[in-house]
Amino acid sequence: MRLIESQPIDLRTFFNIIDVMFDQDLLRTFVRIVDSGSFAATAEQLGRTPSAVSMQMKRLEEAAGRRLLVRSAHGVAPTAEGETLLIHARQILEAHEAAFDAMMAARGGKSLIIGTPDMYVKALLQPHLAEFVRAFPETSLHVVVDGSSELLRRFDEGALHLALLTEYQINDDRGDLVYSERGLWACKRNTDIHKKTPLPLALAFEGSHYRRLAQDFLRRHKRIYRIAVASNRQHAIQAAIDAGAAVGLLPESWLLASMRELKQADGFFEAPPLTVRMRAKKRLSAAGEWFVDRLRASQAEHAR
Missing domain, CATH: 1.10.10.10 (Winged helix-like DNA-binding domain superfamily/Winged helix DNA-binding domain)
Known part of the structure; x- marks a missing residue:
């Protein structure tokens, strides 16, 4: 720089x-x-x-x-x-947290570090947090939020105990299937923003599979577009769509009542499902094993 x-x-x-x-x-x-x-x-x-x-x-x-x-x-x-x-900046801040965790561990402190894209925090982690805190009051839970590719790198380097990874983004089907959800195109309800030229998009930063998927589709159909909002946080993409500022790809559970799904009749394709796989270290603490069991059980219940 x-x-x-x-x-x-x-x-x-x-x-x-x-x-x-x-x-x-x-x-x-x-x-x-x-x-x-x-x-x-x-x-x-x-x-x-x-x-x-x-x-x-x-x-x-x-x-x-x-x-x-x-x-x-x-x-x-x-x-x-x-x-x-x-x-x-994210790497510096997370490295500082990792160093803190290492020092705490050296002093006898316990920690569990889970990595996840932000779009899965509510669906996969939130349902278990209160029970986890009650079951393991002396264990500090650290949640590292980032893209799947970066989380996979951190997991391989040993910086994460558990990693929740979007399957299509890492092009890898190893690990336990813990979540699957339909993806879709969305825009603000009662607007015609999807008809604009150039089409304003809200997408993740470079490197995201969904970003490439959207851009490839629009190029094939000769749609002129521009990146109106770029963020690696799903909340920012959702907010841009809900404000009527852009069209974007979302997990189905992130579609608000104030939005509507764009379908083939609107000139948009059905997005592939979002499939999440869990990677876990071979040797986990009791707290880590507890979380693995809960995530597996949640997927089994969801699949019924």
């Missing part, structure tokens, strides 16, 4: 820039702004004023020497440089 355009910098300035770029508080605020799409919402989450959050982002952008966020009628989104920083 180029930090300052075309200007030599002295060592003191350089290390000041490094301090800012790796400041976890600034990076965490940056990530929350991207995830929520709002300075005000982030300020409320952090218990700060919007002006304080804006000042933090000003410091970060000055250190990066690039504009990282852009405001629009639909909220705040990362620039191309911001998307690049976002990937590394």
Whole structure:
């Protein structure tokens, strides 16, 4: 990353820039702004004023020497440089959490680290959280939210005890099948946004299978489109569709009453199902085995 355009910098300035770029508080605020799409919402989450959050982002952008966020009628989104920083910011924050977990384990603390795409937290994890806390009060549950490809890499590196992975995204059918759901195209109800040219899309970042699927379909049918909203958080994609700002692909359970499914009569194809597989370490704690059993049981009940 180029930090300052075309200007030599002295060592003191350089290390000041490094301090800012790796400041976890600034990076965490940056990530929350991207995830929520709002300075005000982030300020409320952090218990700060919007002006304080804006000042933090000003410091970060000055250190990066690039504009990282852009405001629009639909909220705040990362620039191309911001998307690049976002990937590394998440990795830095998660590495810090992993280091903390390792130190806790060395001191006798217990933890269970589960990785999952954000769209499955509610369906797969939420039903078991209260019971888990009661059953294992001394175990800290850490949920790492990211795309399946990145989660698979982290699992292979030993950073996760359990990983919930979208099968089509990793092109791999190993592991236990724990969830399956229909995918669909959606738009805001009572709008004709799906007829617009170019077609505004709300999609995941580059590397997502659903993004490639949508783009390939539109190219084959010679539909002109533009990426109106890009995010690796399903909540942001859902919000863009619900606001009438874009058309997008969603799991069926994420279709709100204020939206409608786009079907073949509208010129859209039926999306493939979302299939989730679970990878687990060979040796798990009692807490890990408990979660594995619950996820398997939930799938068996869902399949009936």
